[in-house]
Amino acid sequence: MADLHLVVDRAAGGVAAQIARELREAVRRGRLAAGVRLPASRELARDLGLSRGVVVEAYEQLVAEGFLISRIGAGTVVAPAAGRPAALPVPPGGPDGPEGPSRTPEDPPRAGSRTAEARGAEREREPYHGRRSTAPDLGAFPRERWLASMRRTLAALPAEALDYGDPGGVPALREELAAYLRRVRAADVSPDNLVIVGGVAQGISLTIQALAGRLPRGRSPHDLGWFVRRASRPAPPPGRIRLAVEDPAGGRQLPLLHAAGADLVAVPVDGEGVDVGALAATGARAVLLTPAHQYPTGVVLSPRRRAELIEWAAATGAAILEDDYDAEFRFDRDPVGCLQGLAADRVILIGSVSKSLAPGLRLGWVAAPPEIAESLRLARGELDLGSPVLEQYVLADFVTTGGYDRHLRRMRREYRARRDAFALALGEHLPEITVRGVSAGLHLLAELPYGWDEAAVAETAQDCGLAVEPVGPMRHAPGPPALVMGFARLPARRADATIRALADALRRRPAP
């Protein structure tokens, strides 16, 4: 039985999160080795003078994140894959646990609410055209606060900062984001192995190019003679890599994956997430996953599968690309930590502000093992010289001043209400449809009864103003007809009428 040496500050609140953080660190630093059995929750609660529920909550969180394993009759033990020492140091005072104390303690004053209301009224007049089922509510973009961050940035920034930036990203932003990802996503990341990219798409493209051996590994010379002499030599064929993708998977990324050098194999997703046995059988050297909220099924990767995945990657030397898709919006409990926090040497974490703020900002990040991170940085130096710097500074300010946390909290409440209203309305007006994947994210999976025509239903739903996409083209292996339905742009009070209209339209034009 482990002696845990837990230090808990009751006065600070969030005691379960404190315990989870301490245990997570202990596992990462090797103080709690793989297989070590933890005290029973009742026991530890008594030792700490806390209620048992608090300890259970902390254990559950770490089981969900894959740090601990809970087996009936065997108690709670440290997961095998989690025991390896972390490849990257976590600075002291790092993770604060999800939803830790934000730096500005209170919500914004009500001064801006009239403007927000006025804008809300304006939005009502716009037609509800969600082009993608995954899109956030862009009407909620925090324009005043973003502008305020821009004002502060332009007032304070030294002139030098407007020059060509570090192609790997502005240091101030990398620092803020690394701290944020440690705190909220339990990521194992420092500013040095975090690279700023122009969104998840570019992050995935460059990562695959790195894995396929297409990116530079060192600085090239800047000498004209060298390149002229080199021109006569035959160029080697471009590297490719066998990459597993989830089946079903979103279609928009596929051309990008292929162009970056990936030969795709498809691995089925079931109710726990990707099938790791099937994955191992493909011989893939890398896998692209959406563990926080699978697209399109909405499945959250189970603790068991998380552990299996990491074991597979460790045993085969394969890489896991973790598209941290929809991670900010988990409704029924705290967000689960990312896979990358469990195995920073094998997992590449890729995220962006596209769902949390707006896709049009084209700001994202890649947390990767140092040699891959450096490869991405060099590659951008030979491609586009990095992302625009001004909005990197603005985002850093927005995170530092607590604006990002506050916006996420507000949107999480709002999206939860929209999800509830949407799912309720579906249950009431279209009981034939089975709703899945609602515990997180901005979309759900609507499984249609056998025989319904996906494409026809999708078209009808789009005519009703809904953001939906048929799942058929996203599948390799056949599956039941289904739609991805986005609910983020549909105000809760309009959900019932909109879904009723869809139900009416479907009954008028019955699916074959």
Add this chain to the structure above:
Amino acid sequence: MADLHLVVDRAAGGVAAQIARELREAVRRGRLAAGVRLPASRELARDLGLSRGVVVEAYEQLVAEGFLISRIGAGTVVAPAAGRPAALPVPPGGPDGPEGPSRTPEDPPRAGSRTAEARGAEREREPYHGRRSTAPDLGAFPRERWLASMRRTLAALPAEALDYGDPGGVPALREELAAYLRRVRAADVSPDNLVIVGGVAQGISLTIQALAGRLPRGRSPHDLGWFVRRASRPAPPPGRIRLAVEDPAGGRQLPLLHAAGADLVAVPVDGEGVDVGALAATGARAVLLTPAHQYPTGVVLSPRRRAELIEWAAATGAAILEDDYDAEFRFDRDPVGCLQGLAADRVILIGSVSKSLAPGLRLGWVAAPPEIAESLRLARGELDLGSPVLEQYVLADFVTTGGYDRHLRRMRREYRARRDAFALALGEHLPEITVRGVSAGLHLLAELPYGWDEAAVAETAQDCGLAVEPVGPMRHAPGPPALVMGFARLPARRADATIRALADALRRRPAP
């Protein structure tokens, strides 16, 4: 002799620019065919009731742009390459000639001047560290006006606009920039064949990839099964293209060119620009040029060479990549129109705001024949989904409201004064150095006496706070020792003291 049908509005002013514009259009639209002889300037001036100087000015401008050729004894005739019909229509009311009327007729009120002065004082305290010899004065970035454009943009933008944008660029910006490039650069461009990119580097990289056959030519399917089936097929080797570059040429772009698929050949630059005869002998399928102000020699491509280049491209089907480097800053006369305006079917014009505003904005453009423009657009859809949208709207606002023109006018005056002071100080304190390439741009070429050690002199100059680079590594064929010296960040009043300090330091440590 051509009947010109010129319509001149004397009341509007800028009569020479009006005549130049009308003649340019007449040549483009084929009303004035290649070889047609124009009336003598004296004759035309009499017909129009204008002074002869005005007509001469218009003719000279068009000779410099390559539309006309002037030969002793043969008068002024339409250039052979310019006679082909333009591939792209120029909308009515297009080019206004360089420095045409800006949309806000007056310079800004003095309200902001205190802030500007305060910032100026601050700048004085900063050490003068130009990292690149080509860098603009970043302390002059128009922060207040940029913020004002951001405020207007955020107030007016519909929520939809924050979604994924057109990967080829926000339409509003493409429209503004196309109008600007027609007006100021005499480019032959419409919003449809203009693609927004993340700076010149990305523009060149993608263009070479397009020419090398590496970019998609149509939309790929979004179907998982299609890609899984395709994975087993062997991938074709990546295309490469023989690309000529100027000798000497800046070294920083070379790795980028190679990575994009270019096999480099070097073609000498003389006092008129690139040697077209030598270029033709290389068998290159494309050439990358800086016609407005060659880097590093500072040579402006001569009218004769412009015509030869276009003839070479037309005869061989080769492409000309025109890096419109430093084009905004021509001091001794109006900017010469770009090559692309002469042959829009063979020239790809690539520019950015890196010299005019700041490199950190990472905003640039490519004007290309439609199939290449579309290829770039598709490629960004499979790479990074386009540039951030917010600052595209901000730049569009900045151009529309006249802020861009105003800023350029102000900087042109400022840089001219800095160049004058810099060149004067060099002549006075270092008469051994021959100064070249001063008619435009933010740098000059300083040829050192035979036997001086470039690298040592460069180091001494850097120690004196100057932004200089040795030319040696930029050469393929050997040449005299020389430095690129940037003057944009050195205030005119400090030029004399700085150069004197350099001269003193060099005499203390004499070049071998």
